[in-house]
Amino acid sequence: MDVSTELAGIRLNNPTVLASGVLGVTASALKRASASGAAAVITKSIGPQKRRGHENPVVVELDCGLLNAIGLSCPDPEESMGELKKAVDSVDAPVIASFYGKSISEYGYMAELLSKAEPAFLEANISCPNVREFGKPFGSSAKTAGKITRAVKNATDLPLIVKLTPNVVDIKAIALEVEKNGADVISAINTLGPGMKIDVVSGRPVLSNKFGGLSGPCIKPVAVRCVYDIYDVVEIPVIGVGGIESGEDAVEMLMAGASAVGIGTAVWHRGVDVFREVTDELRDFMKEQGYSRLEEIIGRAHG
Numbered sequence: 536m537d538v539s540t541e542l543a544g545i546r547l548n549n550p551t552v553l554a555s556g557v558l559g560v561t562a563s564a565l566k567r568a569s570a571s572g573a574a575a576v577i578t579k580s581i582g583p584q585k586r587r588g589h590e591n592p593v594v595v596e597l598d599c600g601l602l603n604a605i606g607l608s609c610p611d612p613e614e615s616m617g618e619l620k621k622a623v624d625s626v627d628a629p630v631i632a633s634f635y636g637k638s639i640s641e642y643g644y645m646a647e648l649l650s651k652a653e654p655a656f657l658e659a660n661i662s663c664p665n666v667r668e669f670g671k672p673f674g675s676s677a678k679t680a681g682k683i684t685r686a687v688k689n690a691t692d693l694p695l696i697v698k699l700t701p702n703v704v705d706i707k708a709i710a711l712e713v714e715k716n717g718a719d720v721i722s723a724i725n726t727l728g729p730g731m732k733i734d735v736v737s738g739r740p741v742l743s744n745k746f747g748g749l750s751g752p753c754i755k756p757v758a759v760r761c762v763y764d765i766y767d768v769v770e771i772p773v774i775g776v777g778g779i780e781s782g783e784d785a786v787e788m789l790m791a792g793a794s795a796v797g798i799g800t801a802v803w804h805r806g807v808d809v810f811r812e813v814t815d816e817l818r819d820f821m822k823e824q825g826y827s828r829l830e831e832i833i834g835r836a837h838g
C-alpha cells in the first residue's frame with residue numbers, strides 16, 4: 536500500500552502534515568509531531584516583530600471545534616530563526632516555515648530572512664482573520680494575494696505554499712491569481728469566520744478579542760468545498776486543511792483534490808498520535824476499498 540505523496544517535487548511518506556499554529560512554536564514540538572507520524576511540519580506563523588498577541592482567553596472549545604483569536608503572537612524574529620534552524624537540523628521530515636507581514640514589502644523581507652534557515656518550503660499566511668490592526672486579510676483580494684505571492688517569489692528560491700482564507704466570495708479567482716504569480720502549492724483553508732461565543736452567565740463574550748476563527752469538524756464541509764473549487768481551476772497541488780480528524784476525513788479531502796492534508800485541531804482532540812492514527816485508518820480504508828496508491832484517490836470526486 537503506497538500512501539506517499541508529492542508536493543512541488545518533495546516526496547512525503549504519508550499525506551498528513553502538522554497545520555500551522557498547533558504545536559509549531561518550538562523545534563522540540565515540531566520534532567514531536569514528526570516523530571508521531573506527521574510527514575511534514577509547519578511552524579506557527581512567524582512575523583517581523585515580537586508580538587504579545589491578544590489577552591487570555593484566546594481559545595475556547597465548542598461542541599464542534601475550537602474558536603481562537605491568538606492575535607499572531609510570536610517571539611522576536613531572531614528567536615524564531617533560532618528555533619527554525621534547530622527544527623531544520625533536528626526534525627526528520629520537511630519543515631515548512633509559515634510567516635506573515637503587515638505589508639507586501641514585509642512579506643518579501645520575511646521570505647528572504649526565513650530562507651536563510653533553509654526550510655523545505657515557505658508558507659505565506661495571507662489569511663489570518665483575527666488581528667484588527669491588519670484590517671481585512673490580504674488573502675481576501677485576488678489582486679493583493681497575487682502581489683504578495685510575487686513579492687515572496689522574488690525574495691526566495693524556496694518552493695512557496697500560499698495559505699488561503701475561506702472567508703471570501705470567490706476562492707477560485709484568488710487561487711488562480713496566486714498560481715499565476717508563482718505559488719508552487721496552495722494550502723486551504725485557514726479558520727472560518729469570524730465567529731463568537733457568549734458566556735450566558737456573565738453575559739460577556741468569552742474571547743478577549745470577542746471574535747475568533749473557527750476550526751475543527753464544523754468547518755470540514757467548507758474546507759472540502761474550497762479544495763474542490765481550487766482543484767478545479769489550478770494545476771499546482773493543494774494541501775487540504777480544516778476539520779481532518781480521521782482517515783475517512785482525509786480520504787474525503789483527497790477526493791476533493793488535496794495532495795496532502797493538514798491537521799490542527801485534531802491534535803487537541805486525539806493527541807499528537809493523530810498523524811499515525813489517521814495514516815493507519817487511511818491505509819485500512821484503501822485496503823477495504825481496493826485502492827493501492829494515493830493517486831487513485833486524489834481528485835476522484837471530480838469524476
Ligand SMILES: Cc1cc2nc3c(=O)[nH]c(=O)nc-3n(C[C@H](O)[C@H](O)[C@H](O)COP(=O)(O)O)c2cc1C
Binds near residue numbers: 554
Ligand atoms: C490555536 C490555533 C492557532 C492557529 N495559528 C495559525 C497560525 O499561526 N498560522 C496559520 O496559518 N494558521 C493558524 N491556524 C489555523 C490552522 O493552521 C488551520 O488552518 C485551521 O485551524 C483549520 O484546520 P483544523 O480544523 O485542522 O484545525 C491556527 C489554528 C488554531 C486552532
